[in-house]
Amino acid sequence: MEEHEPVIESLRALGKEPIDPVAANRHLSQMVDVRARTPFSTKVKVGAAFGIGILVGSTGLATAGALPGPAQGVAHTVLSSVGVHVPGGPQRYDGPECGGTFQNHGQYVRTHPQDPNAGQSRCGKPVQAGTGADSTDAPDTPDTDPSGTLPDDRSATAPDNNSGTAHGKGLGDTKTHDHAGRGPDGRSGNSDDTGSTGPASQAPVAPSPSTTTGATTTTTSSTSTSTTTTTSTTTSTTTTTLG
Amino acid sequence: MVIKRKASRDAGALYRELAPAVLGYLRAQGVPDPEDLLGEVFLQVARDLRAVRGDEVAVRKWVFTLARNRVIDDVRRRSRRPITIGGAVPDRPGPDREQPLDPVLQSAIDRLAPEQREVVLLRFVADLPIEVVARITGRTAGAVKSIQHRALAHLAGTVSSEARSTL
Numbered sequence: 001m002e003e004h005e006p007v008i009e010s011l012r013a014l015g016k017e018p019i020d021p022v023a024a025n026r027h028l029s030q031m032v033d034v035r036a037r038t039p040f041s042t043k044v045k046v047g048a049a050f051g052i053g054i055l056v057g058s059t060g061l062a063t064a065g066a067l068p069g070p071a072q073g074v075a076h077t078v079l080s081s082v083g084v085h086v087p088g089g090p091q092r093y094d095g096p097e098c099g100g101t102f103q104n105h106g107q108y109v110r111t112h113p114q115d116p117n118a119g120q121s122r123c124g125k126p127v128q129a130g131t132g133a134d135s136t137d138a139p140d141t142p143d144t145d146p147s148g149t150l151p152d153d154r155s156a157t158a159p160d161n162n163s164g165t166a167h168g169k170g171l172g173d174t175k176t177h178d179h180a181g182r183g184p185d186g187r188s189g190n191s192d193d194t195g196s197t198g199p200a201s202q203a204p205v206a207p208s209p210s211t212t213t214g215a216t217t218t219t220t221s222s223t224s225t226s227t228t229t230t231t232s233t234t235t236s237t238t239t240t241t242l243g
Numbered sequence: 244m245v246i247k248r249k250a251s252r253d254a255g256a257l258y259r260e261l262a263p264a265v266l267g268y269l270r271a272q273g274v275p276d277p278e279d280l281l282g283e284v285f286l287q288v289a290r291d292l293r294a295v296r297g298d299e300v301a302v303r304k305w306v307f308t309l310a311r312n313r314v315i316d317d318v319r320r321r322s323r324r325p326i327t328i329g330g331a332v333p334d335r336p337g338p339d340r341e342q343p344l345d346p347v348l349q350s351a352i353d354r355l356a357p358e359q360r361e362v363v364l365l366r367f368v369a370d371l372p373i374e375v376v377a378r379i380t381g382r383t384a385g386a387v388k389s390i391q392h393r394a395l396a397h398l399a400g401t402v403s404s405e406a407r408s409t410l
Contacts (some may be wrong), residue, residue, distance in 0.1 A: 004395040007402060010348050011367035014271055015264035020278065024262065027282045031254050033288035042294075 062086045069126060070104075098123035105242035251314045254289040261303065265310050270367045271352050272314045280317060284310050293359070300375060309363070349400035359394035362387055386407055 011150040061067050062075035064089040073089030080086070102108040102124035122129070216224045249373035267285060287309055295305050352360055358380070365376045366387075373391075378382045 002408065004399050007348075007395055007398045008367050010345065010402075011363060011398075012269035013369070014348075014364075015368040015370065017263055017267055019262055019266055019281075023282075024258070027262070027285055030282060031285055034286050034289045127382060144304055205380045 059084075059086075090128065093122045093125050093127050095119070095123065095127075253262075254285070254292050257288060257292070257302070257306070258285050260336050261306050263368055266308065268307065268310055269314065271349070271364050271368060273353065274314060275318055275321075280310075280313050303369070304371060304375045304379060307365060308370060310369075311379060313404055337345065337348055341351060347402055347405045348398075350405060351398045354401055359390055359397065362390045363394040363398070366391055 033135070036123050055097060058067070058075070059079070062079060063086050065072060067075055069090045076088040092102060092104065098108065098121070105124035107120075108121065108124035109118045115121075142243065244405050252345070262281060262285065265280050268276055269280050288306060295302055297305075309310065352363070361380060362376060365371050365379060366373070371379070373384050373387050379385065379388045382390070
C-alpha cells in the first residue's frame with residue numbers, strides 16, 4: 001500500500017476541505033430546530049399512537065354496537081359513567097318460564113340447580129341466539145335416552161352432596177380418631193396408619209344410625225384397642241360410656 | 244469487556260468534526276448538490292443521535308452509513324425523475340462546480356467501479372477501518388482489502404497517466 005501513498009493522501013485531503021460557513025450555519029440552525037421539535041423518542045410516539053388508535057377504535061366499535069356482547073355491555077357501563085352513551089349489550093331472553101331477568105344464561109342455570117332442563121332453556125341467552133325450536137331440537141338426547149347423562153348426573157348430585165357432607169364429618173372423625181389413637185411413641189395416625197389399625201380404621205365407615213354416634217364409637221373403639229391387652233374392665237367401662 | 248455507553252455527544256460538535264469528511268464523501272460520489280445532502284444527513288443525526296450507542300468509531304460508522312444511504316436514495320430518485328437543464332443531459336452528474344475537487348483525482352474516482360469507489364471513499368475519505376467498511380458494505384474484510392487494493396492501483400495508474408498527459 002506504500003506505493004499508493006500519494007493517492008491515499010489525496011483521498012484523505014478530500015475529507016478535510018472546509019465547509020462554506022454560510023452553509024454550515026444554516027445546517028446547524030436547522031439541527032437545533034429539529035432537536036427542539038422532537039421532545040419524544042420515536043418509540044414513545046409509536047406507542048402513544050398505538051394506544052390512541054386502540055382507544056379510538058374500540059370506542060368507535062362500541063358506539064356502533066359492534067363489540068362482542070359482554071364487551072359491549074362493559075363499554076356501555078364504563079362510557080355511560082363518563083357521559084358517553086353507547087348501546088348496551090344484546091337483549092337477553094326473559095320469557096315467562098324464566099321467572100325473572102338474568103344477565104346471562106349461566107346465571108339462570110346457577111339459580112336453577114334443581115331444574116334438569118335449565119341448560120337447554122333459552123333464559124338468559126341473547127334473543128338473537130336462536131329460537132325456541134332450535135334449543136329444543138338440539139339437546140334431545142337426554143330425554144330420549146333412558147339412562148341420559150344429564151338427569152342422572154343431576155339426580156346423583158344431591159345424594160353425593162349429602163354423602164359428601166357425611167364424608168366430611170367422617171373425615172373429621174377420622175382425624176379425631178387419629179389424634180386419640182396416637183400411641184405412646186407419638187406416631188401420628190395418618191391414613192396408612194389408620195388402615196393398619198384394623199377395627200379402629202373400620203369404625204368411621206361402619207354402618208351407624210347417625211354420624212355423631214359413629215364418631216363416639218370411633219373414639220371409644222380406639223381406646224379399647226389400645227387397652228385390650230392390659231385388662232378387660234376397660235372394655236366394660238367403654239361400654240358404659242357408650243350407653 | 245467492551246462497555247457500550249450512550250453517545251453523549253452534541254450534534255453540533257459532531258457536525259464540526261465530521262461534516263468536512265461527509266461533504267468530501269458526498270462530493271466524491273458525484274452528488275449534484277452535496278451541501279444540501281449534507282444538511283439532510285445531519286438533520287437525521289440531530290434527530291437520532293440520542294439513540295446511538297457506542298464509541299467514536301461506532302458514531303462515525305453510523306454517520307457515514309446515513310450518508311451512504313442518502314447517496315443511494317439520491318441516485319434512485321434521479322434515475323426515476325431525471326432533471327433536464329437546458330436540454331443537455333449529462334452522462335453522470337459532476338461534483339459541485341463552485342468548489343471543485345482536484346479534477347484529475349475526481350476523474351480517476353469517476354472511472355472506478357461503483358464498489359471500488361465506495362470502498363476507497365469509506366476507507367480514506369471517511370477514515371473508517373476495514374472491518375467497519377466491510378460491515379457497511381456487507382462484504383468480508385478480505386473482500387474489502389482486495390477491492391481497496393485494486394481501486395488504489397487503478398487510481399494511481401489513472402492519476403499518473405492523466406498527469407503525464409497534462410504535461
